[in-house]
Amino acid sequence: MAKIKLKHYVIRKGKYGYWLPTPKMMEAGFECIPCGVDGPDAWAIAKEWEDRWQAFRKGREPPRLDAWPKDSIGDAFARYRRMEAWKSRPPRTREDWERGWAFIEPYFADLPPADITLELLDDWYARLLRAKGVDTAYRAMKTWRALYNVMAGMKLCAPKADPSLAIRRKTPNARNQIWTAGEVVRLVKGAWRAGFKGLACIIAVAWDTSFSPVDVRTLTPAQAMQTAQEWGFLIARTKSGESAFGTLSRRTQRLVLAYVEQLGFTLLDDAPIFRSRGFAPGPKGGRPRAGVPYTKDSLVDDFADVRRLVFGENEKRRLMDMRRSGAVEANAGGASVEAIAAKMGNSIDESKALQKTYMPVNLAAVRAADLSRRAGRKALGKELNEYRPMKLASGEAKGK
Template sequence: MARIKLKHYVIRKGKYGYWLPTPKMVAAGFQCVPCGEDGPRAWAVAQQWEARWQAFRKGREATPRIGNWPKNSIGDAFARYRRTEAWKRLAPRTREDWERGWTYIEPYFADLPPADISLELLDEWYARLLRAKGVDIAYRAMKTWRALYNVMAGMKLCQPKADPSLAIRRKTPVPRRQTWTEGETVRLVKGAWRAGYRGLACIIAVAWDTSFSPVDARTLTPAQAVQTAKEWGFLIERTKSGEPAFGTLSARTQRLVLSYIESLGVTLLDDAPIFRSRGFTPGVKGGRPRAGVPYTKDTLVDDFADARLLVFGKGEKRKLMDMRRSGAVEANAGGASVETIAAKMGNSIDENKTLQRTYMPVNLAAVRSADEHRRQGRKLLGQERNEYKKLKLGGDKS
């Protein structure tokens, strides 16, 4: 399939196309538009919205039109919500999730008033999504609907706490269970470093040691580096939950990070992300040199996939996010308490998060306990590998 270059068109997760306006365009009233899976249809949607922007910019169209919906309809409510300051304060990825969910709501309900949406209509819609798109898409679409219902209730378009979808029991996507071992992680780090992905190699090593999420690992700055009497690492507030977390680094990872920073040849500002992409150095075929830049979510996913392919081949599908789960599995196998694991990971496992923050602040004793239990659990998990063998029951015993 031939590719064409479109202004303001980007691809997320390797296959979804979006028409992504600049801040100036957003200020004029335009919003991110999901175009569907990358291909001719998505390009056509992006071209349509680019034409609308050009018409608006040249004065041929007075205002951008996100949807021509009846007043106080669901489509009109969503368009109003996208013009609010509350929408603008949402994280970009959160807005993308809303937009993706809206693509499945719009064809069915956009021109209807919220009060006309019955349990039967929602049940039929959800069942169709399950059949056509699967559990994951249906789950996310229903999640968007329920959030949008609360917004519409705030606009006085429907009754608060009376969402008929709450009578529908959603099917939950199967949670990820994949984990990495220490040996596999070491191989990944070495493979990424040797292939020139040195910033990625550091992120992998840090994610393994600290149990930080990928976004927390890739956005670490020099200002977050702290040292205690026994170790050094990074003290952060988690991007997702805002919970504080202290991630300790092993001696091996400390040497790796320091070597990487020295190889940059520049002085990092306190608030500058430490780890960067490998950039590009022209080879025999020429090209324009490009310096490494701080990792984004998409470039980290792409580079990790490249390193994983180099080390483990095409059959490997585990992700960087699975490093976080691996740390919890090791600590649990080693006998760590739920409280120490929560302190290590910087999340609240108790339903009362206020009490968790009050009585379980980040403390070095809990972090060190979780680290020690991880080492013990790693040994126990290693001893159990290949423990099970096929037992033959019946058959020829001669």
């Protein structure tokens, strides 16, 4: 079978295929679809989604990819994804639902919601725990419980009678890993030298701003702002909707400007700035093409490659841990809870609510958090340097 050419089909890591919609397509409700190992099966999945997009673009009813029995769980979820309530959900939330659905579908998609008993759910959850671990099982159960409420709203099952509520979920351990400033510098340099220039910028911006990975990878030129003292990015956080101003160090400013200059094309105001590594020149030479905007999965994959390159196979910390690192530094430097909240774009207490009422972003608090981070960084570094290997005396010296 000859390989098909699809506009939105891309290959990651040299072998995994993805159907990757543009930001405009994502606004219409289309998601990044993992198609599996590059080959006829992956091409068929991508072709189905390409046909679905073309039908939508031309104003026709898109073809149904899942023909579930009427009023089954699969049918209910398909109906929900066509509703405005689904389309209005943040992309990150829809991604979480899709990941959870991947574990619900093989077991329950063709069954009526009212047929799902506590015994079936208990067996399903126990299997997930054994096969996928606590984190995946927790998220899958979370999706089921949210979907049950939707199906109850569709009058397909009794409201407030979800059998899964009798199952006590195991909660994943909270992450506590942090990065140090020196380690981040090594990551940025390693990414840039390996050709992951967009990722190098993402790492540097994430460290300086304490933004989450999704907020950094979706930054656009329109969000770049400058004040009398600094420049950075003004955003409404993807998850909370809170306003946040992320300030950049001079080093990161130079890095971002150098990256934009070497792209070779002008970015639109609403286009994501940072892109994947792209492709090498073809046989006829020419300038390498810039990659496509990062998705959640491609960012995770590329960061893992760079992390492995810089720190080896045993390092497991993630990009998301940089957000926690900034809070740890600011706290060690004596920053107030309100200042950290303004820096991170979180609603922590009533003081933050008042800040939001009277100013979209409290620049004074953001600057205070930045100063506290620098002070905390020095304090943490000094604390680490106080630890020295201790040599125990042996033989007679021990007994003296």
